[in-house]
Structure formats: C-alpha cells, structure tokens
Amino acid sequence: MNADPKDELVTHLGSMRAFAMSLTRNPALADDMVQDALVKAWSNIDSFQPGTNMRAWLFTILRNTYYSHHRKRKREVEDTEGELSAGLAQKPDHDGRLQMRDFNTAFGVLPEEQREALVLVGAGGFSYEEAAETCGVAVGTIKSRVNRGRARLVELMDMSDEEPMEVTEVVTQGIVTMNQSIA
Numbered sequence: 001m002n003a004d005p006k007d008e009l010v011t012h013l014g015s016m017r018a019f020a021m022s023l024t025r026n027p028a029l030a031d032d033m034v035q036d037a038l039v040k041a042w043s044n045i046d047s048f049q050p051g052t053n054m055r056a057w058l059f060t061i062l063r064n065t066y067y068s069h070h071r072k073r074k075r076e077v078e079d080t081e082g083e084l085s086a087g088l089a090q091k092p093d094h095d096g097r098l099q100m101r102d103f104n105t106a107f108g109v110l111p112e113e114q115r116e117a118l119v120l121v122g123a124g125g126f127s128y129e130e131a132a133e134t135c136g137v138a139v140g141t142i143k144s145r146v147n148r149g150r151a152r153l154v155e156l157m158d159m160s161d162e163e164p165m166e167v168t169e170v171v172t173q174g175i176v177t178m179n180q181s182i183a
Contacts, residue, residue, distance in 0.1 A: 005045055005048050005050060005054060006042065006045055008054045009038060009041060009042070009054075009058070012054065012055050012058050013034065013038075015055070015059075015124050015125070016034045016037065016038075016058060016059065016062055017030055017031065017034050018119070018123055018124065019059060019062060019063075019119055019120065019123075019124055020033045020034050020037075020062060020066070022107075022115060022116070022118075022119035022123070023063075023066045023112075023115070023116065023119075024066065025104075025108065029069075033062060033065050033066055033069060034062065036065050037058065037061045037062040037065045038058075040061050040065065041057070041058055041061050053130060053133070055126075055130070056126075056130050056133050056134050059120070059124070059126075059134040060133075060134050060136070063116070063134060063135065102157055103153075103157065105156075106152075106153050106156035106157050107153065109152075109156060110149050110152055110153065113135075113145050114145045114146075114148055114149030114152070115149065116135065116145075117131060117135070117142050117145035117146045117149060118145075118146055118149045118150065118153075120134060120135070120142075121142065121146050122146070128142050128143055128146075
C-alpha cells in the first residue's frame with residue numbers, strides 16, 4: 001500500500017519556511033507564502049507523481065508563489081516614508097548581531113537568483129541537481145550562481161578563511177559555512 005503524499009507535506013515545513021525567509025526577508029510574508037504554497041500543493045496533490053521528489057515539487061510551488069507575489073507587489077505603493085519599516089521588530093542582541101547585520105546587508109545585495117541558489121544548496125541541503133530542477137534551469141547554471149554568490153558574499157563581507165562568523169539562523173549558517181570553504 002502506498003503512503004499518502006499529503007502525509008509527507010508536513011516534513012518539509014521547516015525548510016520551506018527557511019527558503020521563503022531567504023526570498024522575502026520578512027517573517028510574516030514568508031509564513032503567508034508557505035501557507036499559500038501548501039494550500040496550492042494540497043489542492044493539486046493529484047498532480048504530484050508518487051516516487052518523484054516531493055521537496056523539489058513543494059519548493060517549485062513556493063518559488064512560483066514568491067514570483068507571483070513579487071509581480072503583484074510591483075503594482076503596490078511602496079513604504080517611501082519608512083513608517084511601516086520603523087515599526088518592525090528587531091531580534092534581541094546576541095554575540096553575532098553585528099556579523100548577522102553585515103551578512104544580511106551583503107546577502108540582500110546579491111541578485112535574487114544567486115540568493116535563491118545559495119539558500120537551496122547551502123541551507124536547504126539540496127543537491128545541485130535538485131536545486132536546478134526546482135529553479136527550472138541547468139545544473140551548470142545553479143553551480144555558477146552558487147559560486148558567484150559565494151564569491152560576492154566573501155568580497156562584500158571582507159572575509160577570509162580565518163574569520164569564523166557567529167550566526168544563529170540555520171539558513172545563514174548553511175550559506176556562511178559554504179562561503180568560508182571557498183574564500
């Protein structure tokens with residue numbers, strides 16, 4: 001008897017949220033996008049082919065949800081006065097607070113495709129092949145995006161092999177660990 005693919009959805013929530021956070025840089029929006037992606041997956045579970053990669057299927061849905069949201073957001077009014085952003089909460093201080101801020105700033109400078117590839121391969125644990133499938137590009141393209149993204153992060157953060165970075169977020173830890181291995 002085959003297992004119900006709906007049962008497997010729950011096992012991917014953490015990695016989906018981490019991926020959504022890397023795309024949106026906003027916890028509330030990330031949660032909304034994961035929820036939307038799960039509703040779409042649940043509603044279209046019949047289109048999932050048993051025996052294929054559920055995680056890649058879910059990440060593709062999440063990625064497409066993000067791009068749809070991004071297209072819609074272009075038509076919305078921006079927070080030019082900073083009133084909304086001034087009300088955002090800040091994480092409590094910790095040892096790596098300044099390094100996290102530097103990392104977040106540098107990571108935000110990267111092109112969207114490089115951030116996405118770094119998160120999938122570095123923090124999401126995807127193979128290059130799985131990441132390529134999720135993004136709908138060739139494996140070489142993912143490898144190139146990851147390598148260019150890593151190199152640019154190292155450059156932007158003025159890092160070297162000898163400088164460990166103190167971080168607390170799983171996504172950041174995965175990306176930084178990759179970065180320090182290539183510096």
